[in-house]
Each structure stands twice: as structure tokens, then as C-alpha cells.
Amino acid sequence: MRWGRARTGEAREGLDPHSSELETEQPVRSIEGRGPWLLAWERLRRDRVAIGSFVVIVLIFLAAIFAPVFTLLTGHGVDTQYRTTGLTPDGLPMPPSAEFWLGTDDLGRDILVRIAYGARISLLVGVVATLITVAIGILVGLAAGYFGGIVDTVLARLVDVVLSFPFLLFAIALVSITGPSLAVAIIAISAFSWAAVARIVRGQVLSIREREFVEAARSLGASDWRIMFVDVLPNVMAPVIVYTTLLIPTVIVIEATLSFLGLGVPPPTPTWGGMLNDAISYYQVAWWFIVFPGAALVITTLAFNLLGDGVRDAFDPGSDRR
Amino acid sequence: MARFLIRRVFLGAIVLLLITMMVFAIFFVAPNDVARTLAGRQATPETIALIQQRLGLDQPVWKQYLTFLWNALHGNLGYDYYHQVPVTTIITQALPATVSLAVGAAVIWMLLGVLNGVVSAVHPRSVADRALTGFALFFYSMPTFLLGLLLLFFLYFQLSLAGFPVFPAGGYIPLTENPVEWFRHLILPWLTLALVLAATYTRLTRGSMLDVLGEDYIRTARAKGLTERRVVYRHGLRSALTPVVTQFGIDLGQLVGGVVVTETVFSIDGLGKTAVDAINQQDLPVIIGIVIFAATAVIIANLLVDLAYAVLDPRVRPH
Numbered sequence: 001m002r003w004g005r006a007r008t009g010e011a012r013e014g015l016d017p018h019s020s021e022l023e024t025e026q027p028v029r030s031i032e033g034r035g036p037w038l039l040a041w042e043r044l045r046r047d048r049v050a051i052g053s054f055v056v057i058v059l060i061f062l063a064a065i066f067a068p069v070f071t072l073l074t075g076h077g078v079d080t081q082y083r084t085t086g087l088t089p090d091g092l093p094m095p096p097s098a099e100f101w102l103g104t105d106d107l108g109r110d111i112l113v114r115i116a117y118g119a120r121i122s123l124l125v126g127v128v129a130t131l132i133t134v135a136i137g138i139l140v141g142l143a144a145g146y147f148g149g150i151v152d153t154v155l156a157r158l159v160d161v162v163l164s165f166p167f168l169l170f171a172i173a174l175v176s177i178t179g180p181s182l183a184v185a186i187i188a189i190s191a192f193s194w195a196a197v198a199r200i201v202r203g204q205v206l207s208i209r210e211r212e213f214v215e216a217a218r219s220l221g222a223s224d225w226r227i228m229f230v231d232v233l234p235n236v237m238a239p240v241i242v243y244t245t246l247l248i249p250t251v252i253v254i255e256a257t258l259s260f261l262g263l264g265v266p267p268p269t270p271t272w273g274g275m276l277n278d279a280i281s282y283y284q285v286a287w288w289f290i291v292f293p294g295a296a297l298v299i300t301t302l303a304f305n306l307l308g309d310g311v312r313d314a315f316d317p318g319s320d321r322r
Numbered sequence: 323m324a325r326f327l328i329r330r331v332f333l334g335a336i337v338l339l340l341i342t343m344m345v346f347a348i349f350f351v352a353p354n355d356v357a358r359t360l361a362g363r364q365a366t367p368e369t370i371a372l373i374q375q376r377l378g379l380d381q382p383v384w385k386q387y388l389t390f391l392w393n394a395l396h397g398n399l400g401y402d403y404y405h406q407v408p409v410t411t412i413i414t415q416a417l418p419a420t421v422s423l424a425v426g427a428a429v430i431w432m433l434l435g436v437l438n439g440v441v442s443a444v445h446p447r448s449v450a451d452r453a454l455t456g457f458a459l460f461f462y463s464m465p466t467f468l469l470g471l472l473l474l475f476f477l478y479f480q481l482s483l484a485g486f487p488v489f490p491a492g493g494y495i496p497l498t499e500n501p502v503e504w505f506r507h508l509i510l511p512w513l514t515l516a517l518v519l520a521a522t523y524t525r526l527t528r529g530s531m532l533d534v535l536g537e538d539y540i541r542t543a544r545a546k547g548l549t550e551r552r553v554v555y556r557h558g559l560r561s562a563l564t565p566v567v568t569q570f571g572i573d574l575g576q577l578v579g580g581v582v583v584t585e586t587v588f589s590i591d592g593l594g595k596t597a598v599d600a601i602n603q604q605d606l607p608v609i610i611g612i613v614i615f616a617a618t619a620v621i622i623a624n625l626l627v628d629l630a631y632a633v634l635d636p637r638v639r640p641h
Contacts, residue, residue, distance in 0.1 A: 166616040168579030176601040301463035
């Protein structure tokens, strides 16, 4: 809990109560003390691509939250099958028209409305699974890096196991036994994505735990927990935040893939992957059935990736542009 | 070198053992009544018990696990529940398609990714760089199955509709049967798998190459009067490849997932599609066999990558 407060505090104002520890390592600083978070934010703010992507992401979130608005606008329910108006006489999907702006699917449902509702699942899974993944990764990485020794050896092997596991096969197997659901999708994704985060955190912790301010905290009698979460953790957050931003689109893609294989959130709940799965049999007659849900998916992941690149450049200006 | 090898093989074996345990645990913690499914609706309890006994399902889990391990070590992965075909036979039959798909895609993605990355890094911020990194990010954001669908739509369907049936809709023709058709049937699946993964490598090679080209020894090489081509490819690329090779090792696990999706989209009867089919039928021995086989392949490939790493970069060469 503590680190959460420390992180947001620092990110917002750069006035973290623990910044005194940061200052011991960087004595050359102006009196106003613009922390690394503030500097990163200022760099990010000037990055037009990143800000543009951020706006796109906000719009997608708004579309997801206010999905019922699309129902009001079009007058079409999300699961309602318009068998007479939404299907051709042969029972095929209808192309985009004034009535159905993005066309209909194989059951005569409005694709626009379903894309809006589908955004809910993609974003929900993307954000929740990423947060769980990052939390597990931080805990394991902190423990392995901080305690070292046998703890490190065991955890590092565990990370190796998880990384060399054929994730998708495992997820498929898991879902085949439990039955597809939102929770299972989130658990399967989190259970196999944390290892990379753990590896990053561990590497950072290894170098930070040798620093003087950690020694100082220890000699003041701080407990292991306090040192790990109050002294070490805020200093590894920058790479974690960068990785988190880039992990969200990856998780969205995995969720879509699971749904595409029929292993995500079960129908009739609209998901982008599920819609594309339905579209396979119709791609020869209904291009809109693939193109629009596919575009929604790619725009979302692309926006997150562009934002992630921007965040990485903001924290580490030398990383990509020279 | 020998000690390093032995250590790695040993660790790989431990990882594999853990994976078999996890797979086994998943399947036996969850309730699933194969015997009942097999016996059909009207089966008496006696029939079900008999089937359970025949499949070894009445034994305690640890005993089943040990039996499985013992058999696996002797090259026997069990028999599928429905047709009593050895799982090893099923894997051997599906393997050529998967290997063709994976190896071909890996070649394309490494060549494409590394070359694009080098071009980008040699002319940073040029039009070519921007176009290539833009493409890379686009494909990087693209789910494999979606790219497969789009390629099917444009390059198979639209092209065939326009009177150029260059690409087939899917399926697999064995190499030994007809090399030309083998190639023709694999182009779209190869591209599907390769383009998504190549994007990572373009980005990675570009970054790593930019770092390396800023090094002093590159300046020295130029000062010696070497041609730019030699500086870039002999001096630069060689050390820039180290992180690329590491990433290649990590991505092999991901490749398995990509193979599952690609085989499903293009209906190629490889390991991935076989696994998905087996899962739909709850055919445990087949699922366990394929998961463990895939994990073994990933571990062995990782071992090879580690060796390649040592060859490429003398600094990490173990003693």
C-alpha cells in the first residue's frame, strides 16, 4: 500500500517524503528540486505522438464507459438480432448503411454497438491483468533481488520455468478444464506474464540494494519490509512503469487471441477477438465484419505502444532518439 | 565449455521436470470425467470403472505421474483416449508441418527484422528509418490471428477474385510430396508468423545498432579506412546481434503460441491445431504430450541460443 502512495505522490508533485534519499545520490540539484518524475512528465508533455496516443486511449476508454450511448444513437441493442433489417434475404451480414453504420454481423447485430461494448472487455482485461501481473512481478523481483541467496536461486529458476512454458498452450489447456470466463482469462494471462517483470525488477534491485541510502536506512533500524517497499521500490518504478505501459497492449492482444480461439469471455458478451472469430466464416462476403473489429483492436494496441514508447523516451531520453 | 554445457542441460532438465508436474497438476486438480465421456450415456458404473482401470485413472495421482515419467523416458507418451494411437505417433505426424512453418517463419523474421533494423540504424531519422520503424510498430501491435485473417482476405480472396489465384486458402502439402506446392501453401502462414515477430527485431536491432555505432572501436574501424559496409556488417552488426540473439531465445516460447494461432487460421494440421483439437475433445494424453514436447523443444532451443550467444560474443564465453 505504501509504495502506491509514494509513487503517485512522486509522480504528481515530485515532492515525495522520501526524496531526501534520492537527493543523497544526486547532490547537484536546484533548490526547487525537479524530481525525475517531473522531468519525465515535462518531456512526455512535449512528445506530440505520445500525447496524441494518450488522447486516443482516453477516447477508447470513454467509448467503453459510455457504450450505452451508442445504443441510444443507433437505437440498436448490443445483443439484439435484427433478423429482418440486419440480414440480407440470404441470411448474410449487411454492409455499412445509414441504418447500421459499420454493418451487421452474422446474426444481424449492429457491429458498431458491439465494438463499443467489446472495448469494455479488452480494456478491463488489459488493465486488470496487467496490474496483477506487475504486482506479482514486483513482489517476486523485490524478494529475489533483495534477499538474494537461496531465495534468489529458487525464484530465478521459477522465472525460467514460467518463461520457457508455452503460454498459449497452457492457457488453452487451463480454459478447456475450467470453462471460459473473464476471471480465468485474467488469471491465465497474469500467471504467465509476471516473470518478465520480476526479471526487470530483480536486476534493478540488485544494484540499488548496495547503495548508501539503503545502508543508511538499515543502520537506522528499518525492517526488511520497510527498506524493500519504502526505500528500494520507488527507485525501480521508472522501468516498471515503462514496461507496464507496453504490457497493456500485449495483454489486450492475448485476450483477443484467447477470445478468437473461443477461450476468452463466452458469447454473447461482445469481445473484439470473439467478433473476429465469428468473422472467419464470413470474410469472403463481409469485409466489414473483419475490418472494423480488427481496426478497433489495432488502433487500441498501437496507441498504447506509441504511448509506451513515449513514456520510455521520457524516462530515458537517450534510449531511442539520437 | 563442457561444464557450462552440463550445467545448462541439468537446469533444463529440472525446468522440464517442473513443467511436467505443473501440467499434470492442472489436469488432475480439475474434475473431468473422461471415462464417463468415453463410456457414453448408458454406461453402467462397472463399465466406467473398467475404463478407468484400463486408462490407469483409478491410480493415485502421484503414481500416474511416475508411470507417465517412466514411460516418457522410454519414448512412450501414452495413447490417445479415443483411438488408442500412440501420442508419439500423433506428434511425429504433425511435426513436419509445424517445423516447416516455424523454421521458415524464423528465417524470414530474423532476416527481415535484422536487415530493417540495420538500415534504420545506419540512416537514423531518414525517410527509410521512419517508414520502417512505423511499419514495425504497426505489425508489432497486430495480433497474429488478425494478420492471418487480413492476409487471407487480401492475398488469397481478393487476389483470387481478381483472377490471380497465387495463394491457396490454407492447408499443408508435405515437402516430400510436392516442394512447389509446399512452398506456395506456406507463404501466407510464414508471413503471418514472421511479420509480427520481425517487428520486435527491427526495433531491437535498430536500438542496439545505434548504441554500437556510437562506440569508439567503430570510429577506429572507420579511421583505418575500412569500407562502410565492412564497418557496419563486420564490426557493428556482430556485437549488435547479442541482444537480438537473447530475444530470439525468449521469443521461442512465444513462437509456439504463434504457431497454434497460425495453424488454426490456415487449417494446417500441425502440432498447434492437433493440440487445440485434443483440448476440445479433452484428450488428456495428447494435450500433455504436446505441451511437454513443446516445452522440451523450447528448452533445447534456448540451450542452442545460449551456445550461439557464446560464439557470437567472446566476452560472455563461459570458462
